[in-house]
Amino acid sequence: MKNISEIKNIVILGAGSVATHLSHALNLNDYRIVQIYSRTSDSAEVLAMKTNSEYITDIDLLNKDADLYIVALKDSVVESLLIKIRVNGIVVHTSGTLPMEVLKKMSKRYGVFYPLQTFSKSRPIKFDHIPMCLEASDEQTLEAIRGVAVKLSDKIYDISSELRRYIHLAAVFSCNFSNFMYVAASDILKKHEISFDILIPLMREFFDKVTFMEPWEAQTGPAVREDHAVIDRHMLLLDEFPDFKEIYTAITKEIIKRKRNQN
């Protein structure tokens, strides 16, 4: 077991959005990216050039002397790929859903280094306030990766694999599903040739509200008022949008139920 008190040299496995943004942030904080691995050379080459490191597409050429290996690959390839690797450094993955233990065979010291954020390659993002969810096989490893995390962000959380699953589920509701509500709104307006822009100020105000009050306190609309006249009219309009009718019904039902249980 290698004794790593301070992480200096880092290998990045992956060259997607997370790998790209993370590499840049590490670079900016004076970490040395010694190697980038990717199955395809295109994105790896770009990232290696930008971070002044080398890149490999053959996992057998992996540098074995780094302090930290950050696995930022798709969940589906992590397990099958990592089975081939043994290193002395610390290995972490950046996944919201994979348990920490998938890394067990790769090193004696392993953990999770999960930035709770969505990344697009084309959109720059500051790491300063991104919640970093950390977990590690042992206290010493946790301290070592925390040392890296605190350089990147001021929001560090110790989160077990167990809890991370709930955070991911909550993120699906609050981000993916709320986005799909925007999709529905956009469809409804588009069909009637109304610009989606008309809704943005209202949406922004609703979004801002949940940053300073409980979401349930901010709940408004016909369902929470049990305004059945409006709900019935909406159901009629939704005949034009059958894809969203079941969703409308399911959500309305739950809002009404919750309101009644509360009273």
Add this chain to the structure above:
Amino acid sequence: MKNISEIKNIVILGAGSVATHLSHALNLNDYRIVQIYSRTSDSAEVLAMKTNSEYITDIDLLNKDADLYIVALKDSVVESLLIKIRVNGIVVHTSGTLPMEVLKKMSKRYGVFYPLQTFSKSRPIKFDHIPMCLEASDEQTLEAIRGVAVKLSDKIYDISSELRRYIHLAAVFSCNFSNFMYVAASDILKKHEISFDILIPLMREFFDKVTFMEPWEAQTGPAVREDHAVIDRHMLLLDEFPDFKEIYTAITKEIIKRKRNQN
């Protein structure tokens, strides 16, 4: 029919959030609020004081000489109350759902003056960029209320009662329902003693995305990837949150369906 080329004196019917914010904005733009009507005196008194106007709680005392009457009452009371009123000025309501014609009996000149925003009395809000949805019984009336709207906001839309219904339905999805997705996320985290704050940066990034790309293009998550391993794990976790299981299923189903139809 009174010939009103320029609106100067305004009566506000209602003393709730919309009435309050609108009165302040009108006041700031040198309109004279001559009277506030409310069924209860408390909020009417406060608002009358702030806007330097008088207030009434008896509708028979309504000032009949104003240029514009803005009805900012609950939908449910508008029709029953307004049947008692006849005025010469222009009458508009501020509702997202009521058809314009409910005002027909009140005056020969009527319309809709609908600020597409959510208002809380305690939270100050600028009118400058609030979309104002206008509709009127005739061209002259439309021009008169447009004259007021352009002083308040730089976003003026001509929206028929027909279209307004779709905007309201879209707002229910994009605001009320997306807020309920935040409620679900908040519940899930709370049960496991994780602060909702951990999700805010991610939620903000997702929100910002739809202001510059199509919502469907911004769609991510296990459903759009058809990642059934993750979906199945989520369904197991949702046994703890039965209230949200049906919603999870309905939305996931629609996202998958849409993705497939697109391919």
